[in-house]
Amino acid sequence: MDKSLSSKIFIGLFAGLLLGSAIQYLFQGMSLFDVYLLGAAEGAGGMFVSLIKLLVVPLVYVSIVCGIVDLKDISAFGRLGTKTFALYIINTVIAITAALTIGMIFQPGADANLVGTVAQSVKLTTTETPDIFSLVVNIVPINPVQAFANGDMLQIIFMAILTGLAIQALDSRGGPAIRTFKLANEIMMKLVGLVMSLAPFGVFALMIQLGATLDAHTLMSVAGYVALVVAMLVFWIFVFYPMVVGMTTSVSPKQFLRATREQVLFSLSTASSNATIPVTMRTLTEKLQVSKSVAGFGVPLGATMNMSGVSIYIALATIFVANAFGQPINSADIFTLGLTILLLSIGAGGVPGGGVVMVGVLLHQLGLPPEGLAIIAAVDRINDMFCTSSNVVGDTAVNTIVAKSEGELARDEEQTELASESR
Numbered sequence: 276m277d278k279s280l281s282s283k284i285f286i287g288l289f290a291g292l293l294l295g296s297a298i299q300y301l302f303q304g305m306s307l308f309d310v311y312l313l314g315a316a317e318g319a320g321g322m323f324v325s326l327i328k329l330l331v332v333p334l335v336y337v338s339i340v341c342g343i344v345d346l347k348d349i350s351a352f353g354r355l356g357t358k359t360f361a362l363y364i365i366n367t368v369i370a371i372t373a374a375l376t377i378g379m380i381f382q383p384g385a386d387a388n389l390v391g392t393v394a395q396s397v398k399l400t401t402t403e404t405p406d407i408f409s410l411v412v413n414i415v416p417i418n419p420v421q422a423f424a425n426g427d428m429l430q431i432i433f434m435a436i437l438t439g440l441a442i443q444a445l446d447s448r449g450g451p452a453i454r455t456f457k458l459a460n461e462i463m464m465k466l467v468g469l470v471m472s473l474a475p476f477g478v479f480a481l482m483i484q485l486g487a488t489l490d491a492h493t494l495m496s497v498a499g500y501v502a503l504v505v506a507m508l509v510f511w512i513f514v515f516y517p518m519v520v521g522m523t524t525s526v527s528p529k530q531f532l533r534a535t536r537e538q539v540l541f542s543l544s545t546a547s548s549n550a551t552i553p554v555t556m557r558t559l560t561e562k563l564q565v566s567k568s569v570a571g572f573g574v575p576l577g578a579t580m581n582m583s584g585v586s587i588y589i590a591l592a593t594i595f596v597a598n599a600f601g602q603p604i605n606s607a608d609i610f611t612l613g614l615t616i617l618l619l620s621i622g623a624g625g626v627p628g629g630g631v632v633m634v635g636v637l638l639h640q641l642g643l644p645p646e647g648l649a650i651i652a653a654v655d656r657i658n659d660m661f662c663t664s665s666n667v668v669g670d671t672a673v674n675t676i677v678a679k680s681e682g683e684l685a686r687d688e689e690q691t692e693l694a695s696e697s698r
Contacts, residue, residue, distance in 0.1 A: 295486020323477025342571030343439025384599035564685030577670030584665030596647030
């Protein structure tokens, strides 16, 4: 079933991209294709992403509550939370360090002269860089209904943790509440399965939009920058994470790659970490046999703060703009830049376009030409696809490592059996 769905998603991705490119280069100006077909694809793709996002908030809340009430020892929550949080931060710091190092070595945009090549009307509003103190203060919601309505993941996670701890504190009297949340979790999983059956069609529609809106001239002008970002993210997805998981758990790199195949294809098409939460949950619990308590806590948290892909994207985009407009970044400013990127990546929304918004804030913060944002935005969809895949595969890797350390991962012999079944 999983292989079949992965194949269908891949076919939808390739066919949609091919048709979208044909609309742009062969059928441009023909209303049947350029207006009606593209409009239908935009509507269908938007509905599919909205359908996924419809599940995200209740899924996050219910899964975290269930994850906490499933903990046999309440002290395990502190240990689990500390490990997960620490690994997410370490993962992001490693990604930022690697990206800044690669950027300073290859210097994307160093040979470009892009001053005056974009509209001068592109301006940024004044936006302050988020700091760790405001992130901590704002995690406590004033209005829980507003937090759910706005989809503020940090606030929702905070409320879910409080709810889970309160139910745990009731001991035997919390039985009815535990059963209610577990039933709600089963309902959410069933809904996820139903929506996922529509994934090939949603991916097809989304890829038509992408293929039809690529600007070839702009793409060629920043080809080196795009290639560098994509190459580094591909390395992170297919080499770095499988290698780290292979060294720290009983899951082999090859098995990890097979397990995350559907996750990668889905995240490439939606470019949304939040929308990929259901797929990440299923990858961990069904394919890698990570316990639901670990996955239920770690995945929603990772979709909010484990943004290694966004970190790589922001770092290389900033270096590119600085070089392209003749304002190269000083090596003395690298540490400050890295710290700023860490805070921005945590604050980046797990939705399409979250990365380019953070790039815009950083350009403004560093005093770089705001015109550079137009160039970054022109190819954002390509980079955003791969940085989202890096984010979600990173979530899977971190939670697999945490599960292994907590004894919540299938034993070595079970992993061997799972690997043979997935061949």
